[in-house]
Amino acid sequence: MSDLEFEYAALLKQRHRISTCFEWVCRIATGSALLFLAVLLAGVIGQAWGWLDLQFLTGFDSRRPANAGLLAGLWGTFWLILFTTIFTVPVGVGAAIYLEEYASDNRLTRLIKLNLSNLAGVPSIVYGMLGVTVFVRMFGMIPAADGWTAAISLGFGTLEIPLPLGRCLLAGSFTLSLLILPVVIIASQEALRAVPSSIRHASYALGATEWQTIRHQVLPAAVPGISTGIILALSRAMGETAPLIMIGALTYLAFAPGNLNSPLEAVQDPQRVLDAPFDMFTSMPIQIFNWVGQPKAEFQNVAAAGSLVLLILLVVFNATAVVIRNRAQKRITW
Amino acid sequence: MSTADTSGRPLSEATISLHRTASFVRLKEWGIRSVLFGCAAVSILTTFGIVSVLFSNAIYDLSPQRLGTDGQAKPNEAFFQQVSVTEFVTETRWTPQFSEKHFGILPLICGTLLISGIAAFIGLPIGLCSAIYLSEYAAPRTRAVIKPVLEVLAGIPTVVYGYFALVFVTPYVLKPLFHDLLGMDVGVFNAASAGIVVGIMIIPMISSLSEDVLRAVPRSLREAAYALGSTRFDVSTRVVVPAALSGIIASFLLAIARAIGETMAVTIAAGQTATVTADPFRSVATMTSYIVNVSLGDTEIGSIEEKSIYAVGLTLFLMTLCMNVVSQFVLRRFREVYQ
Numbered sequence: 001m002s003d004l005e006f007e008y009a010a011l012l013k014q015r016h017r018i019s020t021c022f023e024w025v026c027r028i029a030t031g032s033a034l035l036f037l038a039v040l041l042a043g044v045i046g047q048a049w050g051w052l053d054l055q056f057l058t059g060f061d062s063r064r065p066a067n068a069g070l071l072a073g074l075w076g077t078f079w080l081i082l083f084t085t086i087f088t089v090p091v092g093v094g095a096a097i098y099l100e101e102y103a104s105d106n107r108l109t110r111l112i113k114l115n116l117s118n119l120a121g122v123p124s125i126v127y128g129m130l131g132v133t134v135f136v137r138m139f140g141m142i143p144a145a146d147g148w149t150a151a152i153s154l155g156f157g158t159l160e161i162p163l164p165l166g167r168c169l170l171a172g173s174f175t176l177s178l179l180i181l182p183v184v185i186i187a188s189q190e191a192l193r194a195v196p197s198s199i200r201h202a203s204y205a206l207g208a209t210e211w212q213t214i215r216h217q218v219l220p221a222a223v224p225g226i227s228t229g230i231i232l233a234l235s236r237a238m239g240e241t242a243p244l245i246m247i248g249a250l251t252y253l254a255f256a257p258g259n260l261n262s263p264l265e266a267v268q269d270p271q272r273v274l275d276a277p278f279d280m281f282t283s284m285p286i287q288i289f290n291w292v293g294q295p296k297a298e299f300q301n302v303a304a305a306g307s308l309v310l311l312i313l314l315v316v317f318n319a320t321a322v323v324i325r326n327r328a329q330k331r332i333t334w
Numbered sequence: 335m336s337t338a339d340t341s342g343r344p345l346s347e348a349t350i351s352l353h354r355t356a357s358f359v360r361l362k363e364w365g366i367r368s369v370l371f372g373c374a375a376v377s378i379l380t381t382f383g384i385v386s387v388l389f390s391n392a393i394y395d396l397s398p399q400r401l402g403t404d405g406q407a408k409p410n411e412a413f414f415q416q417v418s419v420t421e422f423v424t425e426t427r428w429t430p431q432f433s434e435k436h437f438g439i440l441p442l443i444c445g446t447l448l449i450s451g452i453a454a455f456i457g458l459p460i461g462l463c464s465a466i467y468l469s470e471y472a473a474p475r476t477r478a479v480i481k482p483v484l485e486v487l488a489g490i491p492t493v494v495y496g497y498f499a500l501v502f503v504t505p506y507v508l509k510p511l512f513h514d515l516l517g518m519d520v521g522v523f524n525a526a527s528a529g530i531v532v533g534i535m536i537i538p539m540i541s542s543l544s545e546d547v548l549r550a551v552p553r554s555l556r557e558a559a560y561a562l563g564s565t566r567f568d569v570s571t572r573v574v575v576p577a578a579l580s581g582i583i584a585s586f587l588l589a590i591a592r593a594i595g596e597t598m599a600v601t602i603a604a605g606q607t608a609t610v611t612a613d614p615f616r617s618v619a620t621m622t623s624y625i626v627n628v629s630l631g632d633t634e635i636g637s638i639e640e641k642s643i644y645a646v647g648l649t650l651f652l653m654t655l656c657m658n659v660v661s662q663f664v665l666r667r668f669r670e671v672y673q
Contacts, residue, residue: 044494103374121657126384210363289493
């Protein structure tokens with residue numbers, strides 16, 4: 001073997017060694033990310049062990065760690081997510097339909113699209129500042145001192161709407177809706193874009209109008225993609241804390257919104273359902289935040305138990321999204 | 335819509351009814367279109383709302399005078415009508431909650447950058463290497479498992495990260511390593527623990543976005559490089575990564591913007607001491623944690639302390655907006671287009 005060949009063989013060996021090293025660096029990086037996740041979950045479960053019991057799920061918060069419960073947070077989060085869904089779904093899907101199906105490529109459309117991607121990157125706490133001024137204080141147009149209440153009688157109860165809204169659950173829901181709206185719109189746009197245009201052309205060829213085409217052909221085909229996007233956005237809203245703290249969600253609260261502690265009470269006393277949106281509120285992540293900050297060491301276990309409940313709910317949400325996506329992929333064949 | 339032939343009615347009547355239907359349908363179509371446009375306009379209104387709220391509380395208040403508690407009209411003054419911009423930018427103390435008030439944003443920006451820096455130091459290399467692993471090395475089945483599992487990291491609420499930093503990272507990682515072994519002073523609340531968990535939080539963002547752009551690089555480029563005798567390392571670092579560089583940088587910028595705006599983990603784990611320091615084991619306050627701490631306390635509406643959060647919020651908004659705009663610009667301007 002000549003010197004040159006020998007040198008080449010050594011060089012080749014070295015290059016392969018570098019390549020193997022690099023592969024292991026990448027493997028270790030991925031492994032460490034997975035390890036972080038495992039340690040985090042194991043830590044939370046380990047700390048929560050023995051603290052997550054029926055008393056914790058059915059009791060209100062307490063100054064004593066052993067008696068502290070998550071019920072106010074569970075109900076608060078339930079109401080928040082319910083109203084956030086009601087506000088976000090029509091507006092988000094409607095905006096996506098407009099942008100994908102109707103809008104021509106003009107300056108206004110481009111502005112809206114650029115604006116959406118920027119809004120998706122705005123920190124959530126800034127949305128909290130928006131919410132506190134617009135919904136809680138309503139720009140200070142009506143001073144809180146001489147605020148008034150609009151009462152609407154509905155037969156089975158009266159809907160009492162305070163103006164300005166104040167630090168109530170509905171203000172929190174409005175803020176969360178604005179926060180997740182860009183995410184919902186962008187996900188719905190992608191789902192609509194995935195519907196092939198041949199479907200639309202076929203519908204138009206049969207004489208259908210634009211709306212008939214969208215309503216009966218495009219939307220049904222895009223529903224799985226849209227609902228996946230909505231569920232993922234809602235699970236983000238469920239874990240949001242900072243904007244709700246700005247809105248004025250209470251960290252310590254010993255009753256559920258509207259004093260409604262079980263679904264049965266909603267049937268017995270419908271007035272409580274009407275009161276709930278305008279009541280004071282807390283939510284699961286806020287209760288966890290409160291417990292983490294408590295000086296007593298046992299509250300760390302309570303916080304872990306709360307985190308575990310929140311994580312389980314999020315897993316259920318995400319699993320639903322995955323199931324919907326997989327089912328749709330199997331069924332639809334263009 | 336029936337025609338005269340099938341319904342058997344006289345032609346003229348059918349024409350009229352057809353005409354009437356058409357105009358009603360047209361009105362309905364127009365109505366639906368307008369409502370949907372209204373939905374899309376909500377996003378513009380949101381932006382307008384954010385900008386006007388920050389502007390009117392931080393820069394110049396346009397609202398009319400309000401009545402104070404003593405019955406006298408008080409002018410509404412925004413933050414920068416009371417504090418000069420020069421003080422805000424050059425002063426090195428941030429003490430709005432003390433009797434001797436100083437309003438220098440520098441300590442808060444310093445805390446934010448310290449934590450984002452630590453987060454970037456942890457998150458960027460791990461995120462990029464996982465992206466390369468997923469795109470270049472992993473078998474399709476492995477990738478199908480690992481990618482969603484990594485994305486779970488992004489779905490964990492930030493309060494849980496904060497809890498993890500305070501209860502696990504500081505006592506079980508930082509204290510034994512830096513205090514017991516190296517003899518450094520590690521506080522209960524410190525920037526390092528917050529930075530580490532924020533770094534973990536942004537890993538899936540980088541790995542997911544970067545993997546997408548790495549996989550978009552056409553196969554033919556890789557095959558050409560292999561044909562020239564390249565190793566996997568050469569192909570990854572000299573061909574695929576440079577070809578996807580614009581997307582990778584965009585994902586880095588988005589992740590850093592997220593780290594800057596991250597609130598709860600930082601509020602829980604980093605404490606609330608506004609100081610100019612580069613020591614990662616001391617308690618620092620960031621822009622976001624200051625805003626949360628003021629909202630948690632009882633501050634009088636209209637007081638300078640309450641106004642100060644809007645000035646901080648404006649700074650935060652502008653910083654993240656810049657990073658988002660630059661990332662979009664990088665993505666569009668430097669994208670390599672392949673056939």
